[in-house]
Amino acid sequence: MSDRTPPSAGRLLVRGCDVLRVPPTGECEVLRERDIVVADGVIQEIRPARTVGDDEADVIDGRGLLAVPGLVNAHTHSPMVLMRGAAEDVTVEGWFNDRVWPMESNLTPADVRLGARLACAEMIRSGVTTFADHYFFPERIAEAVAETGLRADIAPTYFSSRGQGALEESVRFAEEWHGGAGGRVTVSLGPHAPYTVDDADLRTLAGHARGLGVRMHIHAAEHLEQTRSSLERRGITPVRVLHETGVLEAGALIAHGCGIVEEDLPLLAGYADTAAVACCPKVYLKHALSPLTPVRDLLDAGITVAVGTDGAAGHNTLDVWEALRLVALTQKQAVRDATWMTVSDTLRLALRGGARALGLQDRIGALEPGMRADIVLTDLSGVHCRPLHDPRAALVYSARAADVRTVIVDGRVLLRDGTLLTVDEPALLAEADAVVARILDTSHGKAVQHYAP
Amino acid sequence: MSDRTPPSAGRLLVRGCDVLRVPPTGECEVLRERDIVVADGVIQEIRPARTVGDDEADVIDGRGLLAVPGLVNAHTHSPMVLMRGAAEDVTVEGWFNDRVWPMESNLTPADVRLGARLACAEMIRSGVTTFADHYFFPERIAEAVAETGLRADIAPTYFSSRGQGALEESVRFAEEWHGGAGGRVTVSLGPHAPYTVDDADLRTLAGHARGLGVRMHIHAAEHLEQTRSSLERRGITPVRVLHETGVLEAGALIAHGCGIVEEDLPLLAGYADTAAVACCPKVYLKHALSPLTPVRDLLDAGITVAVGTDGAAGHNTLDVWEALRLVALTQKQAVRDATWMTVSDTLRLALRGGARALGLQDRIGALEPGMRADIVLTDLSGVHCRPLHDPRAALVYSARAADVRTVIVDGRVLLRDGTLLTVDEPALLAEADAVVARILDTSHGKAVQHYAP
Numbered sequence: 001m002s003d004r005t006p007p008s009a010g011r012l013l014v015r016g017c018d019v020l021r022v023p024p025t026g027e028c029e030v031l032r033e034r035d036i037v038v039a040d041g042v043i044q045e046i047r048p049a050r051t052v053g054d055d056e057a058d059v060i061d062g063r064g065l066l067a068v069p070g071l072v073n074a075h076t077h078s079p080m081v082l083m084r085g086a087a088e089d090v091t092v093e094g095w096f097n098d099r100v101w102p103m104e105s106n107l108t109p110a111d112v113r114l115g116a117r118l119a120c121a122e123m124i125r126s127g128v129t130t131f132a133d134h135y136f137f138p139e140r141i142a143e144a145v146a147e148t149g150l151r152a153d154i155a156p157t158y159f160s161s162r163g164q165g166a167l168e169e170s171v172r173f174a175e176e177w178h179g180g181a182g183g184r185v186t187v188s189l190g191p192h193a194p195y196t197v198d199d200a201d202l203r204t205l206a207g208h209a210r211g212l213g214v215r216m217h218i219h220a221a222e223h224l225e226q227t228r229s230s231l232e233r234r235g236i237t238p239v240r241v242l243h244e245t246g247v248l249e250a251g252a253l254i255a256h257g258c259g260i261v262e263e264d265l266p267l268l269a270g271y272a273d274t275a276a277v278a279c280c281p282k283v284y285l286k287h288a289l290s291p292l293t294p295v296r297d298l299l300d301a302g303i304t305v306a307v308g309t310d311g312a313a314g315h316n317t318l319d320v321w322e323a324l325r326l327v328a329l330t331q332k333q334a335v336r337d338a339t340w341m342t343v344s345d346t347l348r349l350a351l352r353g354g355a356r357a358l359g360l361q362d363r364i365g366a367l368e369p370g371m372r373a374d375i376v377l378t379d380l381s382g383v384h385c386r387p388l389h390d391p392r393a394a395l396v397y398s399a400r401a402a403d404v405r406t407v408i409v410d411g412r413v414l415l416r417d418g419t420l421l422t423v424d425e426p427a428l429l430a431e432a433d434a435v436v437a438r439i440l441d442t443s444h445g446k447a448v449q450h451y452a453p
Numbered sequence: 454m455s456d457r458t459p460p461s462a463g464r465l466l467v468r469g470c471d472v473l474r475v476p477p478t479g480e481c482e483v484l485r486e487r488d489i490v491v492a493d494g495v496i497q498e499i500r501p502a503r504t505v506g507d508d509e510a511d512v513i514d515g516r517g518l519l520a521v522p523g524l525v526n527a528h529t530h531s532p533m534v535l536m537r538g539a540a541e542d543v544t545v546e547g548w549f550n551d552r553v554w555p556m557e558s559n560l561t562p563a564d565v566r567l568g569a570r571l572a573c574a575e576m577i578r579s580g581v582t583t584f585a586d587h588y589f590f591p592e593r594i595a596e597a598v599a600e601t602g603l604r605a606d607i608a609p610t611y612f613s614s615r616g617q618g619a620l621e622e623s624v625r626f627a628e629e630w631h632g633g634a635g636g637r638v639t640v641s642l643g644p645h646a647p648y649t650v651d652d653a654d655l656r657t658l659a660g661h662a663r664g665l666g667v668r669m670h671i672h673a674a675e676h677l678e679q680t681r682s683s684l685e686r687r688g689i690t691p692v693r694v695l696h697e698t699g700v701l702e703a704g705a706l707i708a709h710g711c712g713i714v715e716e717d718l719p720l721l722a723g724y725a726d727t728a729a730v731a732c733c734p735k736v737y738l739k740h741a742l743s744p745l746t747p748v749r750d751l752l753d754a755g756i757t758v759a760v761g762t763d764g765a766a767g768h769n770t771l772d773v774w775e776a777l778r779l780v781a782l783t784q785k786q787a788v789r790d791a792t793w794m795t796v797s798d799t800l801r802l803a804l805r806g807g808a809r810a811l812g813l814q815d816r817i818g819a820l821e822p823g824m825r826a827d828i829v830l831t832d833l834s835g836v837h838c839r840p841l842h843d844p845r846a847a848l849v850y851s852a853r854a855a856d857v858r859t860v861i862v863d864g865r866v867l868l869r870d871g872t873l874l875t876v877d878e879p880a881l882l883a884e885a886d887a888v889v890a891r892i893l894d895t896s897h898g899k900a901v902q903h904y905a906p
Contacts, residue, residue, distance in 0.1 A: 081839075081840075082840065083842075084838075084839070084840065084842065084847075084851065085841070085842045085843040085846035085847055085850065085851065086842045086843065088795070088796050088843070088846045088850075089791065089792050089793075089795040089796060090791060090792060091791050091792060092791065094792075095791075118836065118839065121836045122836045122837050125835075125836060125837070126837070282782065284786070285782035285783060285785060285786045286781075286782055286785060286791065286850075287785075287791050288785045288786050288788070288789045288790055288791040288793075289786065290786055290789065316846065316847075316850035316851045317837050317850070317851050318837075319837065326782075328739075329735065329738035329739055329779075330738060332738060332739060332740075332741045333737070333738045333741050333742065333743055335741070336741045336743065337741055338542065338543060338544050338545065338548075338739065338740050338741040339542050339543060339544060339547075340542075340741075342541070342542040343541050343542060381882075382578075383571065383574045383575045383578060383878065383882065384575050384578070384579070384770050384771075384772065384854065385537075386534075386537070386571065386882050386885060386886075387534075387535065387537065387882075387885045387886055387889045388538070389536075389537065389538045389539045389889065389893065390538040390539065390541070393538035393541045393769065394537075394538055394769075397538065397541075397739075397769035397770070398537065398538065398769045398770050400853050400854065400855055401837065401853065402853055402855035403855075425836065429834075429836065429839050429840075432839060432840045433839075433840055436840045436842065440842065
């Protein structure tokens with residue numbers, strides 16, 4: 001197991017902040033003027049604010065700020081920030097076959113590490129403390145996570161076209177990194193999708209996942225046409241493929257699921273304790289897809305739903321505030337019910353839902369004693385949030401990633417009053433600028449895969 | 454005519470910025486490293502950057518920033534920022550009848566001025582330089598606009614239930630303020646909607662508008678149920694009501710238009726030079742409405758479409774970046790075409806479309822010699838925009854209102870490197886906090902109107 005985490009920060013005191021309480025059901029609440037006491041990366045106590053700090057602790061002045069649990073980005077491909085804005089106004093097919101998969105064939109392991117570091121910097125700045133990643137060269141991403149201090153579940157992307165060597169590499173990555181970086185890195189096995197990975201490989205990977213005690217992260221039923229195509233080609237839905245190959249049994253995070261249909265719901269409900277679907281609405285709208293993830297049906301069936309951004313080559317940001325707002329807006333419209341997907345339910349989806357989707361509900365997703373100290377201090381004093389009738393509504397509908405001031409992961413301060421502490425941002429940005437032209441060059445005509453679901 | 458504008462800033466030089474060029478058709482372009490020379494509120498010249506500044510000019514260092522035309526918020530109710538976040542998760546009927554119209558009955562003229570100043574501060578900070586407002590106590594809004602330095606078209610909201618005195622007040626407001634604040638304030642007449650203003654009043658107001666040479670700003674066909682209800686009650690669509698009462702002939706900005714149907718298109722096309730529709734998608738999604746404004750049909754028929762936020766009691770922000778991004782995303786999905794509503798077309802809609810929608814296309818909407826100097830300097834160097842493959846895509850899909858650094862309206866600097874120059878922000882926010890409890894109190898059971906379209 002690799003561990004590049006700097007020594008734990010010991011004791012930390014966040015003084016005088018308001019605290020967002022996200023209960024398992026019912027309305028979220030804002031607790032006024034609390035001290036959050038952290039030791040060894042764990043929240044020890046949340047108590048009414050006292051006027052004096054603990055002598056031995058690092059004290060963060062949280063007065064006037066709202067502490068929220070760190071956001072979870074439940075589905076992304078972090079290194080794709082390198083292709084941000086380079087694949088606009090194209091069809092889904094054109095996006096994959098003409099832009100993204102050719103560009104991805106340019107990526108070296110060093111590029112992936114660079115892209116992951118850039119993504120980590122963006123996510124820290126926007127209050128994302130945990131992300132579920134799915135990509136090539138996963139060791140390089142794990143190193144970036146270890147170095148920058150974030151928390152991540154990393155799935156090594158596998159296509160059957162890559163062959164058995166690649167499959168075995170996935171398994172070795174899980175053996176090496178699951179539980180790494182002081183527990184901040186977990187691993188899921190990552191077959192790309194049922195249309196790029198054959199049933200035999202799905203079965204093999206699911207068997208490994210069960211053996212290793214790790215979860216799986218896979219794209220499935222991304223849109224309705226994929227479900228129809230699967231039904232035509234083989235008579236069963238993509239979700240049933242996951243069931244029949246043991247993927248659901250291993251515990252699966254399904255990306256997108258816009259093509260999940262009624263007959264899939266009982267299947268998924270059978271694994272309600274471990275199955276989850278990540279909804280990333282910005283990319284569905286941008287790719288002109290309809291319907292969207294059937295969030296209401298999934299929640300009604302007891303299945304966990306979480307919020308993701310997908311990669312920045314489609315989403316353009318890794319901003320989970322933007323993503324959760326779009327979940328609320330698009331889901332209200334999708335079911336024609338403005339009273340549904342309330343402010344409290346949206347926050348719960350993004351926070352507790354995100355934690356459950358990664359199998360981390362015992363560690364993160366809420367600010368409570370015993371949970372890992374993943375804390376985001378937000379500043380809702382800006383004119384765009386005022387008057388501040390309801391901080392919960394402000395979080396969902398007014399606040400911006402730029403309102404994040406201080407970010408703590410596992411008790412370690414990664415962003416302090418707007419300054420990144422674990423990333424040399426100017427150097428990183430210069431490094432990224434230097435590789436851009438090479439990554440955008442698709443004149444070679446190669447691609448990592450061909451899209452034909 | 455009232456004029457509280459401080460003396461013009463004289464000569465101004467924005468040095469070394471990139472400049473977004475938004476042509477009437479085709480792709481937007483970024484011109485690299487230019488100087489923008491401003492005199493007497495007008496752009497005199499945009500020339501390749503020189504290394505030395507003009508001695509007599511106020512010099513703004515624009516190096517590393519992208520100058521974009523000031524954004525136009527083509528439909529809002531600015532004082533409603535006072536009710537931001539106070540009407541969440543309710544039906545359209547509940548929003549009007551239980552929350553907003555009762556709260557609005559609490560508003561005094563002083564509250565409206567306060568709300569408008571707060572709205573102006575938010576809009577300046579987010580790069581909105583012009584807004585089309587529709588509200589009560591319009592003099593108080595005009596004063597706020599004059600004081601803060603923004604540009605606005607203000608329509609005094611009129612319900613027939615208010616009676617002839619109120620109608621005549623509207624006309625007097627237009628006489629007093631059209632062309633006011635050094636030309637920065639224009640007035641439109643503002644019958645609320647065909648379902649709250651009777652045909653006789655619509656005709657009378659349209660006649661006044663033609664006589665005064667002002668435009669009209671009205672809610673119509675806000676959603677399809679309103680169109681159906683109008684067809685049932687009186688056999689014609691809301692747009693045909695506007696036609697038959699002379700509103701379209703006077704030149705009309707129609708808010709929302711989600712219920713515009715096929716038979717309305719030729720009617721509107723007959724006034725293509727002066728008719729416009731403002732699309733505010735965040736509130737449609739939030740209110741669970743479908744379909745949205747038929748933007749493609751309108752543009753195909755030659756009708757101007759612009760981007761608005763509506764009031765912050767529904768939209769929660771007055772952020773036109775957020776609104777234009779949602780127009781691009783939702784319109785791609787609405788017509789199931791990811792290659793449509795491109796980055797360039799979206800920017801054109803928000804900028805040139807916004808200017809046309811207010812009848813201001815000869816003054817604003819583009820950075821060109823002869824246009825009024827409404828200039829927004831944006832900073833796309835943040836990690837969420839990097840690498841910056843395409844600044845145009847970054848504006849539509851990555852940038853945030855917080856990336857706005859400097860805002861110039863009519864040649865006067867209103868925001869300089871993040872500091873508001875015409876608003877005492879802490880005092881304003883404290884003033885707003887002091888009136889909140891009174892405005893939210895609906896225990897009196899009153900309302901400004903009852904919603905039954």
